[in-house]
Amino acid sequence: HLLEAGTDVRRIQLLMGHRSLSxxxxxxxxxxxxxxxxxxxxxxxxxxxxxxxAPTPPAYF
Known part of the structure; x- marks a missing residue:
């Protein structure tokens, strides 16, 4: 919900207490x-x- 609300991924990482973004x-x-x-x-x-x-060339007969 935070991501959909426009919260930065890094901020979400800090709020969740994760060391790695993965x-x-x-x-x-x-x-x-x-x-x-x-x-x-x-x-x-x-x-x-x-x-x-391109224009077509004239037809000669």
Missing amino acids: TTSRYLRIATSTVCATPSPFDLLPHPVPIPP
């Missing part, structure tokens, strides 16, 4: 709704301008 990470579970609501860093990237297709 020990604390065993207990950290995030609700699926929280994960799904997190924006992807890729969403922040600018969208590239599409390149127009």
Whole structure:
């Protein structure tokens, strides 16, 4: 609940009394709704301008 509320992982580690962050990470579970609501860093990237297709050459007969 602390992690979902925005508490820093290091602070959670200290509150739980763990020496190692890997020990604390065993207990950290995030609700699926929280994960799904997190924006992807890729969403922040600018969208590239599409390149127009090359004109077709004239048809000679």
